[in-house]
Amino acid sequence: MSGRLLLVPNTLDLGTVREGSAPPDLRGVLPQHVIETAARLTHWVCENAKTTRAFLKRVDALVPLSQPLQALDIRELPRPPKGRPDAALPNLRPLLAPALAGHDIGLISEAGLPAVADPGAALVAAAHATGVTVQALAGPSALLLALAASGLNGQSFAFVGYVPQEASAQAQRLKELEALSRRLGQTQLMIETPYRNAALLRGLLAALAPTTRLSVSCGLTLAAGWTRTDDVAGWRARPLELPSDVPAVFALLA
Known part of the structure; x- marks a missing residue:
């Protein structure tokens, strides 16, 4: 019998713990x-x-590992060539060899659920193509937690990833998402690298309707x-500076 590919959720605190804490x-x-x-x-x-x-x-501090940490087989997903994020990944079947030999494999993301806004999706697709059973384990997803806490439409929503950083391209993209949200009544979710949180918030407040x-x-x-939801006019009247070292999720509903 083959093993399974287990999607093991991670915490959402990557990079937020201060040195020495x-x-x-x-x-x-x-x-x-x-x-x-x-x-x-x-x-x-x-x-x-x-x-x-x-x-x-x-x-290991809570439940002892079955083997010493240095003895574990930990393999990294291949990365697309630099400057070519859309390039095809190499064959991922070798990463599934332990499952084909009868061992369960854990797939883990840097934060939250594997394969959701995460490159691990390619390995999940390879597992299905190879006949390896995939099982997702319960854990935190920043996107769904943000959506639930927002009070925006949770019946129809889309995750759009990152928006352009250049000002005019960003404004155009945000207006496109706002128009789509208005037409479909659909919440649009996006993220940004933490050090650009404040810049994205400024872009949203400049581009969106009040x-x-x-x-x-x-x-x-x-x-x-924390989560704060308000109309754009309210955000403009009561501005808030976002931290540059803590992940954030942004959602809009026109």
Whole structure:
């Protein structure tokens, strides 16, 4: 029998823990079953082996790993060639070899659910094509947590990823998304690199109509995390400076 590809959720606190500070307790965001499953897995596929080892050290503090950390098989997903993000990835079947040999494999993202706004989706597709069973485990998703907390339309929504950084291209894209939202009654979700949070908020407030609803969720699952939803006119009247080192999710509904 072949093993499974288990989609193991990660926390949402990557990069937010100050040097010398203890990271938050995993049990605050991950079910016990997920922690126990992560502890027993000996084969992993990830974006970054270093951060995956850091995650597994946190697991080991709660549930001892089945093997020493240095003995685990941790493989990184191949990255597209530099400057060519849309280039085809190489054959991912070799990463599934442990499953074909009968071992479960853990797929983990840098933050949140694997394969959702995440390059791990390519490995999931390869698993289906190869006949390897895929099982998603429960855990936090920044996009869905932000949508739930926004009060915007949760019946129809779309994740659009990153918008352009150049001012005119960004404004055009945001107006396109606003028009689409108005036509479909659909919430549009987007993200940005944390150090550009404030720049994206300024772009949204400059490009959107005063009556468009805008929601920002910052530091989700963290103790100081928050969500604010208001119309654009309200945001302009009561501006807020966003942190440059904490992930945020932005949502609009025209």
